[in-house]
Amino acid sequence: DTEVTQTPKHLVMGMTNKKSLKCEQHMGHRAMYWYKQKAKKPPELMFVYSYEKLSINESVPSRFSPECPNSSLLNLHLHALQPEDSALYLCASSQRTSGQETQYFGPGTRLLVL
Amino acid sequence: RKEVEQDPGPFNVPEGATVAFNCTYSNSASQSFFWYRQDCRKEPKLLMSVYSSGNEDGRFTAQLNRASQYISLLIRDSKLSDSATYLCVVILDTGGFKTIFGAGTRLFVKA
Numbered sequence: 536d537t538e539v540t541q542t543p544k545h546l547v548m549g550m551t552n553k554k555s556l557k558c559e560q561h562m563g564h565r566a567m568y569w570y571k572q573k574a575k576k577p578p579e580l581m582f583v584y585s586y587e588k589l590s591i592n593e594s595v596p597s598r599f600s601p602e603c604p605n606s607s608l609l610n611l612h613l614h615a616l617q618p619e620d621s622a623l624y625l626c627a628s629s630q631r632t633s634g635q636e637t638q639y640f641g642p643g644t645r646l647l648v649l
Numbered sequence: 650r651k652e653v654e655q656d657p658g659p660f661n662v663p664e665g666a667t668v669a670f671n672c673t674y675s676n677s678a679s680q681s682f683f684w685y686r687q688d689c690r691k692e693p694k695l696l697m698s699v700y701s702s703g704n705e706d707g708r709f710t711a712q713l714n715r716a717s718q719y720i721s722l723l724i725r726d727s728k729l730s731d732s733a734t735y736l737c738v739v740i741l742d743t744g745g746f747k748t749i750f751g752a753g754t755r756l757f758v759k760a
Contacts, residue, residue: 566746577736577750578693590745625692629746633698635681636746638738640692 539641541626547647556611556644558626567609569601570625578625616648650675655737655751662758666727670754672720672737681740682713684722686733693736727758
């Protein structure tokens with residue numbers, strides 16, 4: 536089983552709202568990731584957690600705040616977003632397989648900021 | 650220069666054709682290499698890991714050339730269902746797993 540789940544599937548929020556995206560995996564993977572993907576573009580890495588510690592922050596604005604409560608859960612807290620933040624937000628988790636760090640993606644949350 | 654470069658295509662091929670995609674990466678410290686497939690409005694799905702020894706999975710063959718920093722994907726006997734965007738992915742272990750996607754190559758297979 537290589538399932539990563541994300542909720543909600545869709546989210547519409549205003550620029551003054553606070554919302555959270557959730558991601559869960561029960562595969563015992565050691566690393567979890569947040570990506571942002573705009574239409575017709577590849578995913579862009581935002582954050583990486585390794586063993587529940589933030590290991591990479593790709594200069595993401597502070598209006599995006601990640602949290603890793605435990606090894607199975609990853610949240611992305613959203614506050615004071617801008618319309619240009621509308622995108623597909625993908626979560627992934629990874630484990631080492633045959634010498635390679637192999638990632639599996641969740642279905643994503645499609646976010647619209649009004 | 651982009652860290653991972655791919656020809657964006659689109660590639661328009663008839664069913665049954667053989668098609669090859671190429672990808673180059675700039676960081677020689679790159680450690681893990683993959684091809685992912687992404688359908689419209691869906692998440693990326695792992696297609697294949699890529700190794701220097703080459704690997705094959707049915708109609709798909711992937712190859713890594715570390716000396717040239719080059720990754721390839723060959724699809725034989727193309728099916729309509731192969732129509733998708735193919736993403737080349739490179740991971741650097743920098744203390745965290747920095748993951749870099751190529752821009753993707755769009756493939757259309759036509760009857």
